Amino acid sequence: MAQFIDWRPAAGRMVDLAKGHWLVTAACLGLAVAFACAARLGRRADEPPSLPEWLPFVVNTYRYMSDRKKLMDRIRPLVSRHKVAMLWIIGKPVYVVSGDIVRMMFRSSESMNADNLSLLILKNLQGLSAEDVAKFANDKSGRLKTPGRGHEHVPADQRYWAANHDLHHDHLLPAEATAQLARSYETFFTQRLEMQPLGRWVTLGIHDVLKRDMVWAATSSLCGTLLLDMYPDFIAAFWDLDSVIDKLLWGLPRWLYPGPLRVREKVFGMCGRYLEEAFKRFDWDGPDATAGWEPIFGSRYARERAKSTRDAGFTWQSRISFHMISIIALNSNTTPVTAWAMFELIKDPSLFEALRAEVETSLVSDPETGCRRFDTSRLLTLPLLQSVYVETLRLHVAVLITRQLIEPIHVGPYQLRKGAWLQAPPNFSHLDDALWGADSSHPASEFWAKRHVVEEETEEAVTGQRIQKQKFVMEARPSEFFPFGGGHTMCPGRNLARQEIMMTIAMIVSRFDIEFVHWVDKNGGISTGLPRDDTKYYGFGAMPPDRDARIRWRRRW
Structure with missing residues (x-):
């Protein structure tokens, strides 16, 4: 942010x-x-x-x-x-x-932190209650398991930053937790795709479809189906909220700028009434309390979030806000990144066919249902798919990494003031030809699907024959490529986002024949120009395209 x-x-x-x-x-x-x-x-x-x-x-x-x-x-x-x-x-x-200073920002340091930025997100975007914002503001013990120097006396139940960090570390970042969420996402997204007619051409806007179906699948996977059953219009309300996130973060008073607050309150009200119903229905002593997924709270992460904020004594307002921000964080970035990737594939039929051939090598038959599904562990290692994913992040995700200086620091000949802010814009390195433009025919400013793929000669295991094989290579350092931020505040949902985006691309290109029709502007008219980043989102994460692609698609299976 x-x-x-x-x-x-x-x-x-x-x-x-x-x-x-x-x-x-x-x-x-x-x-x-x-x-x-x-x-x-x-x-x-x-x-x-x-x-x-x-x-x-x-x-x-x-x-x-x-x-x-x-x-x-x-x-x-x-x-x-x-x-x-x-x-x-x-x-x-x-x-x-830029450069070495970015690496310094990512390291644990007593000279800078991101707490004040996080407090503004808690207050202005999430709408945390004033008393709960104060709990975080007064907690100087840090995010790690061991309290920071001078704060060893802070009781465990008052280490709010660390508790929030631990929740992500225990229930969102681990491979098994991510795999469970990805499996349920695949199930729900498959349901949406199978609503498309088999073998018949349909004309639609691909970004519109992703905004509807990805959010439906991801929200059902994360939070269960109860929320969307209660509020079928939740997805539309979510995108209304997404469109005013930048305005909410300014923290403008209601009398001056009431619109964004009304939008947030609509989503807030839906989440609040859903949580009230969820707590009434859920049996915390039953088998679903430790289930990987169940329909009321959904994932174990969402269930533990709801339970831990209740047990920690947060206000009802804050408990709703934590649930709402989880949905925002999950969907605001994955959908526009997937849209940009699909745009590139649609523009280049040869790339579309090459990627289809690659992802189909990871299709397997489900032993229980006999239906086709992806071997996720194989899918995530495919070189061309990984390269398309990374290339899309490089060009279209712009999170301004932000830290505040707790004490003055020296950088070369300069002294940076205590209390000042550091910001590292990702596009400085993400668009640097010295890092990404080794092939002069593909400058760093343009999408090149094979930028991160190299050809290697290897020996075929059975015949011993020498063959050419593609390999994914990511040479940039973390301080040169940081679409998810860095350090202790790196996005905890990055592994899940990667799986959802790559899986969505694979599911679409394997199941559908697609033909490009024309670009569509925000008013639904034909656009002659190519899509561009909507730069009002610059600094917050993924920048969505400023227009959609009208396509014809036909479901193959």
Whole structure:
């Protein structure tokens, strides 16, 4: 998530500026902020270079709020030369960094952390109650099993960051937990695909289908079927919420910007009434309490989340918010990444056929049902499929890695201020030709399905004949490729996301013949241009395409 500072006073003024009286508002805001900041924030000799702005302390703030991608593109040359450059955002220093400093951000360090960013997500996006936000704010013991230095006295039941980390580590990250979720996802997504007529051509928008069916399958897998049985319109409400996540994170007051809060409250109300019904129905002493999946709470992760927040004494408001954010985190990124991958396959029929041939090598017959399904362990190792997956993440996922400095640090000739923020934009390294553009015919800015595939000569086991075999190779370091973040705050659902995306692609290309018709704009009209990233999501995760692909598809089996 990109936003990390309480912007509400400034954001209110920016909204006024957009609504009218812009000359007066801009003049007053510019003078007030510029004089205040200039009076107390003089440039030090050991400070990194700053990005110029024609109205100091104002213009870059407005750019950050309105178009983060463009602002980061503007500062990129400065960061390339110096490894670090500075922005002033409402009088607060923000250091934009690359290279070795990113590696430092990923390491455990007492000089920086991500707690304040996480608190703003808990408060502004999730809608955690004030008293429960305070519990996290007062917990300085860290996320690891061993409390941080000086906080060894903190009781275990007051280590809220660590408890949250442990829940993910125990019930979401392990291979068996991920495999169980992926298996149930495959079952539910198969049900949706089999609703398509067999052997008959149908015209539709592929992104629209993914937004409906992937969210249905993933939510059923994670949270059970009760929620969607109670609220068939939950998926539409979810995407309405996804469209205002950036606005919620600003933390604007209701009187100033009520729309996003109303959208969140609609989803919040659905989740709340569902949880109330789920607790009434569920037998915590029955066999389903430890089941891999059951229809009321779904996965063990969701069940343990609901139980642990109750047992820890969180308010009802906060318990609902934790359930809601799990659904947001699961679906907001997997669907747009899958859409981008499918766009590339649809545009290139030869690539589509090559990937179909590859994924079909992992199809097996289910011993219980006799139906075809994927051998997931084999599927996830297929070189071309892995390369398509990584290439899509590289181009279309942009999480601004953010840390706050707890104490001053030195970076080369520069001293970075205590209390300042560090941000590492992924596209600086993800689009670097020096890292990804070894083949000059395929620059880093374009999708190349075989960028991460190499041909190796190997000996065939039975005949001993020398054959060419493809191998997936990922040469970038974690500080050069970080679509899921890094360090202790790396996305805990990354393994599940990988399996869902790769499995969805494989299920579609193996089951359907597809023909491209035309691009469709957001209003449903024919679009002559190619899809682009919707950059309003820059900094938060996957950037969805700004248009859909109209296709014809026919189910083969």
